[in-house]
Amino acid sequence: MGGTGKETAGHRVFPEKGGNRYRFFCDLSGMAVYTTPPLRLPDGGNELAAAWAMARPHFNHCPRCGRWVSDLLFHPAAGACVACAPWEDPPRFCPRCGAPVRENEQTCRACGMDLRDLGGEENAVSEIPENGR
Amino acid sequence: MLFLKYRKMDADCAFGPDAMRRVKVCPGCGAAVSAGKRRCPVCGARLPGETVYQAWISRQPRCGSCCAPVSPADHYCPHCGARLPAAAPGEKKPC
Numbered sequence: 001m002g003g004t005g006k007e008t009a010g011h012r013v014f015p016e017k018g019g020n021r022y023r024f025f026c027d028l029s030g031m032a033v034y035t036t037p038p039l040r041l042p043d044g045g046n047e048l049a050a051a052w053a054m055a056r057p058h059f060n061h062c063p064r065c066g067r068w069v070s071d072l073l074f075h076p077a078a079g080a081c082v083a084c085a086p087w088e089d090p091p092r093f094c095p096r097c098g099a100p101v102r103e104n105e106q107t108c109r110a111c112g113m114d115l116r117d118l119g120g121e122e123n124a125v126s127e128i129p130e131n132g133r
Numbered sequence: 134m135l136f137l138k139y140r141k142m143d144a145d146c147a148f149g150p151d152a153m154r155r156v157k158v159c160p161g162c163g164a165a166v167s168a169g170k171r172r173c174p175v176c177g178a179r180l181p182g183e184t185v186y187q188a189w190i191s192r193q194p195r196c197g198s199c200c201a202p203v204s205p206a207d208h209y210c211p212h213c214g215a216r217l218p219a220a221a222p223g224e225k226k227p228c
Contacts, residue, residue, distance in 0.1 A: 025163050029185050031156075032163030064206070071148045072156060072165075072185060082153075086193060086202035091211030098209035098216065 005066015008052045009033070009059055022051035024059070027067035028081055034058040077116075091115055153186035200228035 006027075014021040019040030026033050034055040041047050060074035061067075062081035069081045078085030091101050099110035106116050157166050161178030168184045183191070193202040198215035207217055 023163070029158050029188065030160075030163055031158045031165050031185070070165075072152055073189065074148060076148065082189060083193060084204055084206070086204060089201075089212060093209055093211055093214035095204065095207035095209050095211045098214050100214065101211075 005062075006068065008048065009055070009068035011048075011051070011055075020047060020051075022048065022055070024052070024055040024068075026059075026070040026073060028069045028073045028083060031070050031072065033070045150186055153189065154184050156185045157181060157183070158185060158188075195228040 009024045009027055010030075011022050011024045014023065016038050019038035021036055021038055023032055023035040025031060036051045036054050039047050039051055041050060058070075059068045060071065060081070062069060062074070062084055064080050064084040067081050067083070073082050074080075075082050075085040090103075093099065094101055094108035094111060094113055094115065096113045097108060097111040099108055101108060101115060107114055155168050157168050157170070157180050158164070159166055159173035159176060159178055159180060161173060162176040164173055164175040166173055166175075166180060171180055172178065173180055181188075190202060194205055194207075194217075195201065196203050196210035196213060196215055196217060199210060199213040201210060201212040203210055203217060209216055
């Protein structure tokens with residue numbers, strides 16, 4: 001599971017006759033992202049771990065803040081949630097040192113900061129990469 | 134049936150600001166609902182007026198000069214170059 005932050009997204013348990021359903025929510029928006037089928041593990045196995053194994057592919061982990069977020073609140077070009085990598089225009093100034101940034105520049109000429117992960121809709125890819133999950 | 138609806142909505146999810154403007158989240162059950170709806174089609178709860186984008190932007194740190202959303206880690210606004218003040222707990226957002 002993720003090395004930063006919580007081990008699973010926020011969740012609620014819905015007991016049913018056939019077992020417990022687990023519903024996992026986006027940590028930023030509160031959106032229900034995945035609901036498991038009823039689970040009942042023999043010998044008191046770790047039900048939450050089994051449920052999370054099913055839900056995990058539907059979430060994106062932000063390596064900066066540790067949140068588990070839905071695709072909607074994940075910036076795939078930056079590999080981070082939109083709280084850590086806000087969506088808007090491409091940067092015109094380096095956010096670390098304030099130096100002006102030329103169009104399509106990938107690193108800041110003043111401080112060397114990598115500018116590729118700062119977002120901007122132009123930087124977004126059209127599909128979620130497999131390793132973005 | 135209710136859970137099948139969740140799976141369908143998950144498959145429909147996209148990303149980016151335009152997609153965030155098209156969706157609301159039901160405060161009752163967490164369902165992703167089209168921004169035009171007033172009631173949740175899953176649980177019937179009244180939906181908030183704000184979309185996912187509006188909810189996100191209202192919580193995001195903003196540049197005091199140009200109001201662009203910025204990352205908590207930024208020292209300068211990437212959009213206008215203004216120096217960003219260190220975040221103070223409970224500080225009122227200028228935008």
